[in-house]
Amino acid sequence: MSAALNPAERGCGATLQEQAYQSLRTAIMCGRFVPGHALTIRGIAEMLGTSLMPAREALRRLVAERALELLPNRRVSVPKMTPARLEELAAARLALEPLAAVRALPAIDTECLTQLQRIDAEIDAALAAGEVERYLLKNQAFHLTLYRAGHSQVLIPLIESLWLQFGPFMRMMLGRIGASYVLDRHVEALDAITRRDALALRLAIEGDIRDGMGSIGQEELLRLYRAGS
Amino acid sequence: MSAALNPAERGCGATLQEQAYQSLRTAIMCGRFVPGHALTIRGIAEMLGTSLMPAREALRRLVAERALELLPNRRVSVPKMTPARLEELAAARLALEPLAAVRALPAIDTECLTQLQRIDAEIDAALAAGEVERYLLKNQAFHLTLYRAGHSQVLIPLIESLWLQFGPFMRMMLGRIGASYVLDRHVEALDAITRRDALALRLAIEGDIRDGMGSIGQEELLRLYRAGS
DNA sequence: TCCGGCAGATTGTGATCACATTGTCACGAA
DNA sequence: TTCGTGACAATGTGATCACAATCTGCCGGA
Numbered sequence: 001m002s003a004a005l006n007p008a009e010r011g012c013g014a015t016l017q018e019q020a021y022q023s024l025r026t027a028i029m030c031g032r033f034v035p036g037h038a039l040t041i042r043g044i045a046e047m048l049g050t051s052l053m054p055a056r057e058a059l060r061r062l063v064a065e066r067a068l069e070l071l072p073n074r075r076v077s078v079p080k081m082t083p084a085r086l087e088e089l090a091a092a093r094l095a096l097e098p099l100a101a102v103r104a105l106p107a108i109d110t111e112c113l114t115q116l117q118r119i120d121a122e123i124d125a126a127l128a129a130g131e132v133e134r135y136l137l138k139n140q141a142f143h144l145t146l147y148r149a150g151h152s153q154v155l156i157p158l159i160e161s162l163w164l165q166f167g168p169f170m171r172m173m174l175g176r177i178g179a180s181y182v183l184d185r186h187v188e189a190l191d192a193i194t195r196r197d198a199l200a201l202r203l204a205i206e207g208d209i210r211d212g213m214g215s216i217g218q219e220e221l222l223r224l225y226r227a228g229s
Numbered sequence: 230m231s232a233a234l235n236p237a238e239r240g241c242g243a244t245l246q247e248q249a250y251q252s253l254r255t256a257i258m259c260g261r262f263v264p265g266h267a268l269t270i271r272g273i274a275e276m277l278g279t280s281l282m283p284a285r286e287a288l289r290r291l292v293a294e295r296a297l298e299l300l301p302n303r304r305v306s307v308p309k310m311t312p313a314r315l316e317e318l319a320a321a322r323l324a325l326e327p328l329a330a331v332r333a334l335p336a337i338d339t340e341c342l343t344q345l346q347r348i349d350a351e352i353d354a355a356l357a358a359g360e361v362e363r364y365l366l367k368n369q370a371f372h373l374t375l376y377r378a379g380h381s382q383v384l385i386p387l388i389e390s391l392w393l394q395f396g397p398f399m400r401m402m403l404g405r406i407g408a409s410y411v412l413d414r415h416v417e418a419l420d421a422i423t424r425r426d427a428l429a430l431r432l433a434i435e436g437d438i439r440d441g442m443g444s445i446g447q448e449e450l451l452r453l454y455r456a457g458s
Numbered sequence: 459t460c461c462g463g464c465a466g467a468t469t470g471t472g473a474t475c476a477c478a479t480t481g482t483c484a485c486g487a488a
Numbered sequence: 489t490t491c492g493t494g495a496c497a498a499t500g501t502g503a504t505c506a507c508a509a510t511c512t513g514c515c516g517g518a
Contacts, residue, residue: 042498050473052472060293065293066383076500092383092384246502286502304469305470462518464515472508476504484494
């Protein structure tokens, strides 16, 4: 676990607690922490080479954002995924992300669109190369770049919280079903954006979420759940 | 501002930072902090009679939950409401709360229903007595009791974050339009629950949100915005 | 009158330490 | 062997302090 954090991912201009937060956040989003694993303040501090304070603040912030879990023992751990929680996450994503996408649609200019196309190309490249971690980061970048175009101050943080909760599990999922199976719904979204078709964009985002969250059958989900607990 | 916090609202069994968080959270939800007001760590610590640490943790947690705002100066302040943000909050509430209500509907037993009816009676009493703060707390209790019946681990925190963001502004709104104007959509919801009518429940919650968020006309909203800034 | 700059006060950040609670593991009795 | 029980280690919480950045108010010059 000591190699879980890449020092290069730590920012340099912000405070130490911000750097610690970004490091942990990226690690969580990439699924580098196995669900159920306990994270200690001193362990994180040593891992990042800081004192207790930045590690403590970063951990508590991630707990507040529901990326980490605060056990009754006051210890912090990576939450385990349950079938009920996964289903809830899918429902929440379906409620928020198509809404954010449609609201952002009028604000997407050509510059933003080309950026989205570039990210999509990187996604395809990552998939072709089998680079799971890069795929996860770029897939997240695609969605958040799209939603952020609407400059939502409210929806974006909610969606980011959902992705933080779903991130660790997506890595497990991809490892099981294989990254090659992932099909690219993003081209449909890009096509809908160029046509300024709100309904098509909504359907594309919905389809992408359903593909991502529902590609595992219920039986496999239960098996993962039992194996995880 | 020193009388903003009621010591009786501070819990006794939890950690100091948890007590500080609950105190601040209640104060924010009741709108006791005016938007734009700056909150300092030392000020909160002195207000609560603790050292810097619990105040710091509570403030940062509320920032993470979007109840408070972190200015570029690294100072914490109560966010000002803008027309765009209010509209976004309404959209997010409309996306999440009817969903949470419908999902909770099958799990609402008679005990929960009677509790909801009791809370609704308290809401009416608070409205009749003109007790704004009690109305705000009980109105929040009604919604969250309803949603919590579904034992959502994902939707509830998202909705709580939205209420934390909307709370300070609701107090201002009620002060302007007068509490007597508020009409009670909760009876429709209770009726839908007893009939196990999911669609009617969805419509009742949607109506309640629209009444609450839209009762101010756009012109008054703009006036408030300009006055606030 | 107005604007720039300087000194003091205020504030957030980070580090370090003390302490109570909890977890861990070996030892010994049933 | 198995289950308590004790001591030791590990951990979170909270307090206090140092320091750099920021804010505030005053003064002097244009």
